[in-house]
Amino acid sequence: MDISTINALPAKTMNGLVIGEDSAPIKMYEFMNVRCPFCKQWFEEYYDLLTEYVNEGKVQRIIKLFDKEKESLLPGNVMHEHINYELPLKGLMDIRQIYATQNDWGKLSLDGVRQFAEDNLELSKMDNTTIAQQVIAEAEASNIKFVPTVIVNDHIFDENISREELLDILNEK
Template structure:
């Protein structure tokens, strides 16, 4: 039986899947936009077959360039992971436009375009993920874990390597 992933607030796929892909990311990080796109292309067929559980962990890392991502995260409705996934996909696609804006404009966009409102529970979700990141010594975003083995993107894993690692685990 496969290990249960903690802080799986934004989880996609069967929690009993043999492969667990956890991605610590931030919506303001350009590298995170790229790994999200890679994961979207590579992981969906594995998720649909029940082979992969994909867990997105928004890391509200205290770094100036990531603060707008933290702001956006405070509006995501974690009770609706499929909708959040689509919103994340759209936000990464338009990251350049909104991430160079200001906090008031971003809040207005989240309310007007996505009909979101600030989610008080997200503070607790964020603190749990920060605590986990500290325990797992996650120093940067994006950081990818495949069945607890850590990879730094883009240095240690790319799209083909992600697919190869999943195939390798499934072959065992």
């Protein structure tokens, strides 16, 4: 991922699924699409570590579900419609469940994805249009093209970051 063209400033908003305390010294902005296998890798690989840091009040995660026009990611856009932003911890658990079943719904038609979300995952369609548009606008203003793109302080990275590198970033003074 070429990060040299990314301007992180427009992406550093609270638009998204906010997990953790506002008083956390580190803000982590995560642009993801739940159909993306690399986003799944990032989310699952660092879920426990980030949950620990959130619970300790060290990190606040702002997960920005990024609707993409790429055909293979369109099913993710449909799943994003079912995330409850009003109840962030429920939204986080729903994302976890969505990633866990990604192989089951990922190749379905868009109507099939919607049906899977409602019948199998027991998720309701939400009115997330405004937040989806805000995230798209932020990504465009920041020149973020790929998912996952993660921003922490002055660091911009993707799922290929090592655990040691991530810990160094999270523990910077």
